[in-house]
Amino acid sequence: MPHPVTFWFEFASTYSYLSAMRIDAEAEKRGVTVTWRPFLLGPIFNAQGWKTSPFNIYPAKGENMWRDLERRSAKYGLPFNRPAPDDPREFPQHSVLAARCALAALHEDWGKDFCRSVYTAQFSQGHDISDVLTLDRLIETAGGISQIVLFSAHARATKDELRANVDAAQSLGLYGAPSFTVGKELFWGDDRLEDALDWAVNTD
Amino acid sequence: MPHPVTFWFEFASTYSYLSAMRIDAEAEKRGVTVTWRPFLLGPIFNAQGWKTSPFNIYPAKGENMWRDLERRSAKYGLPFNRPAPDDPREFPQHSVLAARCALAALHEDWGKDFCRSVYTAQFSQGHDISDVLTLDRLIETAGGISQIVLFSAHARATKDELRANVDAAQSLGLYGAPSFTVGKELFWGDDRLEDALDWAVNTD
Numbered sequence A, B: 001m002p003h004p005v006t007f008w009f010e011f012a013s014t015y016s017y018l019s020a021m022r023i024d025a026e027a028e029k030r031g032v033t034v035t036w037r038p039f040l041l042g043p044i045f046n047a048q049g050w051k052t053s054p055f056n057i058y059p060a061k062g063e064n065m066w067r068d069l070e071r072r073s074a075k076y077g078l079p080f081n082r083p084a085p086d087d088p089r090e091f092p093q094h095s096v097l098a099a100r101c102a103l104a105a106l107h108e109d110w111g112k113d114f115c116r117s118v119y120t121a122q123f124s125q126g127h128d129i130s131d132v133l134t135l136d137r138l139i140e141t142a143g144g145i146s147q148i149v150l151f152s153a154h155a156r157a158t159k160d161e162l163r164a165n166v167d168a169a170q171s172l173g174l175y176g177a178p179s180f181t182v183g184k185e186l187f188w189g190d191d192r193l194e195d196a197l198d199w200a201v202n203t204d
Helices: A014-030 A042-047 A059-076 A096-105 A111-123 A132-142 A146-153 A156-171 A190-202 B014-030 B042-047 B059-076 B096-105 B111-123 B132-142 B146-153 B156-171 B190-202
Strands: A005-009 A034-038 A179-182 A185-188 B005-009 B034-038 B179-182 B185-188
Touching: A005 A014, A005 A190, A014 A034, A014 A059, A014 A111, A014 A190, A034 A096, A034 A111, A034 A156, A042 A156, A059 B185, A059 B190, A096 A111, A096 A132, A096 A146, A096 A156, A111 A132, A132 A146, A179 A190, A185 A190, A185 B059, A190 B059, A190 B190, B005 B014, B005 B190, B014 B034, B014 B059, B014 B111, B014 B190, B034 B096, B034 B111, B034 B156, B042 B156, B096 B111, B096 B132, B096 B146, B096 B156, B111 B132, B132 B146, B179 B190, B185 B190
Parallel strands: A005 A034, B005 B034
Antiparallel strands: A005 A179, A179 A185, B005 B179, B179 B185
8 A cells, every 4th residue: 555645735836836737647647645735835934034935036046947837837738827027916926815725625525626726827827816706716616615615714723724734844844845745754846746656655 | 960968067966966977878868969067056156145055054955855865866776875964074065176177087088987986976985075185086097197187177277167167157047056058948956857858859
């Protein structure tokens, strides 16, 4: 029996988009079970003294990330449109509400579809994922009842759950997204997705 | 005809080790010609305000890098021994002299063997690559005449060439090692080695 894998994702993260779109098919090939756990990079970056994404702090790194995302999306057959640099929906987008909705949605069988649609809305269609109207539409399209999900997203228990995910991520040593854990074994980056799943299969 | 690829490497860089050991076989499979260009990350990190490697500045990132190196080396069948944290041969090692020797060596047919041996000495055998006795031995083992190479390494022209490589790297937008360029197309990281070579083959 392969070990279970936890997929740690942040909605504002570009490389988390690639993994969110790819992980189910790769996991299925290997018979691996994956738990999706949304978390927030903000508090983790803050703890390192960063006020924004390192892709904004280091322009050369940021510039190449966007180009790499174009290349990698094309390689994987995924739609991708780089946000215009002067777009008010700046990078990174505010992802807290989307993450809380995801926590509610992931209890349902349409939850992963909702998560993927949040990424597509952001990185292919240029939508603002912090806008409640965007989320409302995505929940309904995925198969949920928006009023119920948004109510749950604002509940104390959901806020606590997201905070607990951030704490758990930090104590597992996460410092970026996406990340994958197999027990205490940590893999960072979309380019380690296959390694993490293989690890789950090949480790005793 | 595939485009030529430039392989930008820094001797102190752990992921450059993986690429140095892998690139010739991967390039040969695809019929791609690769030019090896050593450069220094120090001045590039300095320009970003870093006094040492980000793997030292951000401990969680550094810890996972060492673990990832163990896993990736095993995957590629390469020897790897993590330097002990209290080892006087600290990370990152001082790589300037090795890089200057490489510039001299890469004019010779044993030059790449020398480069690979510098990496193995450092990341498998625990040697200090800033030590002239280490380099002397590695040059002779690779097939060179140490006195000639070390003389050339200290020549003004070689020092200028290394500085020019750093300037060229910076103007191409490099911010880490290894990197690969195909014209102005920049790929960063050992995990983009195959992408860069494929790009050289598949682009007009």
